[in-house]
Amino acid sequence: MTRLLWTLAVLPLAIQNALAATAEQWRGRSIYQIITDRFALAEGADLNACDPGDKTYCGGTWNSIRENLDYIQDAGFTAIWISPVNQNYDGPATDYGDPYHGYWMKDVTKLNDRFGDENDLHALVEEVHKRKMYIMVDIVVNNVMATSTNPDYSDYLFKDAAYYHPYCGIEWGNTQSEQNCWMGDSKVPLPDVDTSNPDVVSVYTRWIKDFVATYSIDGLRIDAAKHVNKDFWPQFCGAAGVFCIGEVFGDAAVEPVAQWQGADALDSVLNFPMYSALVSAFQIPGPNNVSMISSVLEESKAKFTDLTVLGNFLENQDLPRWSNLSVDPQAMYNAMTWTFMSDGIPIVYAGQEQYFHGAGDPYNREPLWPSNYANTTARQLISELNVVRNFLVSNDSDVDWVTAPTVIKTESDVGIAFEKGPVITVLTTIGSPGRNATNIVVQTDYPSETLFFEVTSGGFGDGRCIQWVVGSEGHLEVEYTKGGRPRVFVLGTVLENSHICHEEVSWAIVHEGLKSAAAPIQASLVAGAVGLFAAWMSIQY
Template sequence: MATRSTYFLALSALLVPRCVQVALAATADEWRGRSIYQVLTDRFALPEGADTDACKVEDQTWCGGTWNSIRENLDYIQDAGFTALWISPVNQNYDGERSAYGDAYHGYWIKDISQLNDRFGSADDLKALSNELHKRNMYLMVDVVVNNVMATQTDPDFSQYYFKDKSQYHPYCGIEWGNTTSEQDCWLGDEKVPLPDLDTRNQDVIDGYNTWIKSFVQEYGIDGLRIDAAKHVNIDFWSGFCASAGVFCIGEVFGGDDVDALAQYQGPLDSVLNYNMYTAVTAAFKIPGDLNVSAIQDTLEQSKQKFKDITVLGNFLENQDLPRWHNQSVDLQSLYNAMTYNFMSSGIPIVYYGQEQYFAGVHDPYNREPLWQSNYEKTAAYNLTATLNMFRNHLVGTTDWAKQDMEILTTSEYGIGFSKGDVITVLTNIGSPAQNGTQIAVKSPYDSSYAMTDVLTCRQWVTSSEGMLDVEYTGGGKPVILVPEKVLAGSGMCGQDSSLASGSKTDSNDGLVVGGSRLLATLLSAVVIVFAWPW
């Protein structure tokens, strides 16, 4: 049977001459319409013939994933509807005697940024991955570490690094958490594995980084950067660095519910990973947990006031530094509702590999499981991801939905209803068990008896008096996404035809249009069968 990726390659070949290299835009506007799949290169896929049982996460060592093995397994990512791939750092890492915390399989222990990590492949291999992604109209995001390098003592040999002079680093000191100066100037890590901190106010360091990143992005066709430990670098460094890169920059500003602390970085950076909303979504949906839905509303209201643009913030439920959702929450519907929030709300959805396989690692190194041990199953979570991506890609490709404002319509102890464009999403935190008599009533902008469709089930809905939408939970706490039937026209969903290249909206800012073709924006709509919900 032909896969969706087979259809993609065959049809896109008709549209793009083989002698023409498609140039993909890579600004915040273009990234807004993307969805991102995050992988640790070492843990996504093995070369053919490798031992699939050898990887033990507790060993904290290399398991054998490469850039080539990612490229050879891109169908798994594209079939789930993702339009961008974020890979872990590609630069040369520490590769000496095993450290107190294992080996540098994760890629974050930088030695020389001007060199590639030969554990993961060659320059040609990385370029081949970049080229293959671009052939599929997908973006490549690369993780970069700018704040620090890695050492095994507090007085290392600085000549081994890209910046070779001791004066280009801050003197060793342990971080005093909560003190901004200390967080920026002192060293991450500890005395067992210290991470020497670059002085990013030193002009030689500034010039060296800006020269390197410009060349790096151009040589490997990189479309976006995820910047590690961004809050540990003086904030005024980032504007020049990102200008030199010339691509979308999203930073890791690790934190909790302090919106002000996070929002100040949007400006110097294009975007940040939305730790504020991660904290709120966890508070709202995790079972057992606070089930505090108002946390989402409070965070959203503050974010609208304090961020420059919430539509390009990175929405996530997991990453390599956090416990897996399935470790924190025992109920699958809690995952499905939280996932749906991240895809249907304002921002760029990011899925950390293995979330779709219900991985349950608690923290480093146990949240860095090898994906191949899942056999790449098309689980219910994988299929929901594909459906959410399919619908979101259709909206992005045919309207300016990604830029549209998000409004909370109602909140209650049981959940939340919100709108974004023509889409009304109703989510609940009650979990899987049926709850007769529990409902969420949402006031829609439509008149009574107005027909709508639930995108996840293709079930028909009709508004009641005064345009109310009453969602009941006699079948358990499932997410609901409601749209007027006309919104699905051309989507290939719920019995609608697909419009591969037929005069749909073309917007250079939607992140999915290349060369004026709508195929690239609606491919998934053409070839994905609507998700069969597991109830």
């Protein structure tokens, strides 16, 4: 206990004003996920010296992120999530390489000097905030890293074995085992910190409060959240005072993930059930199980506390890249459009926009710089989606789009259409080749002749800003003779206050105004003509 009290005494006390961003503030953001070591290098560094298979440091730093924020902001992102910043194991390479990823904790109260010092982290956060963006930092409190199952804890934050659960291998599916036994394996064991211990709770809550305040952190991504006793999180995140989104890894079922969101747990979680549904629906080749999307959505509405702050994703550092799973880029465009235009916060893992195709750890942790940060078709679509989403969540849109529920309008084996506020999104599973006689018909509640505008090019470079008119029975019908690109339609009147498709929307409004103005004039002329004819008839007869 004496050592723990000493630790509390030496935790950093320099406090700055953090933005303390809440779940309500985060729900309107879109996030770009970065592994610090793999995003960018300092000018003059060797750009050919990073092979993911080597599983070692490549040289990315907090400064190199700061110097390349334009790439992220120019694509419309309003937040970044960076990998853990805390001190990691620093010794001989293990069978799994070095902790370039940042998840092999040693002492969370210290920074990882591989990525910079406290001034560098301050500078990154300040630059992010100057751009009116948020920063989220990955946090690991469930475990530390060791090289044996009987480690010497003297160099760790918690220096006594009493603050850890005794070694045991995890029995997956057993909650108690998942929370008390050790992750990792015999090659790289991850000793499990006893987060039910009051002394551990005191140290962690004091640390996170000071860490968030010192560096003005806006949000926390919680690694391995389900491996910690649930009642720890309200204390920890309450002390942090910012939005907490947890990783409840891999489960395709809603209930096991949904239980981790709420007042007794976390603000939010990464939406693994919807990720599984998107893979099932859009992967080519794949099961083409479109109905899984709607079933997951409906169950999620019943079991999650708040769908609008769930983390929507197609890739992360623990999963195969989408382009490894699916051969057709249009599949990614359609699935990705769901993550932006449905309920939740879109998250794009660095490299997704460059069609990276690593199969799994470590090959899904590629350096970004060999891409030359190209403005690919995928990045262009992301930019378009961010533009429309950022407008819809702004005060200028005059709509409450972000909290409007996602409603499925139609689904079939060729695709799905859904409505969220004044936006109708139509997605298809057919892939790139055109297909005659393949239509998706959306039954809307809008009267005929209501104007919508398509606001993305969907990966084809055409279609954006085309005017669509609701048919006589309230239908919008999409054909796929040119291939299966996603379509996003926004109600024309909502776009009046935006710069999206400004010329086309302005022309349509003027045209509709002229039609409306002409209608009474035409009626008056007709009435006048009828009157003159009646008068002439009375004279004749």
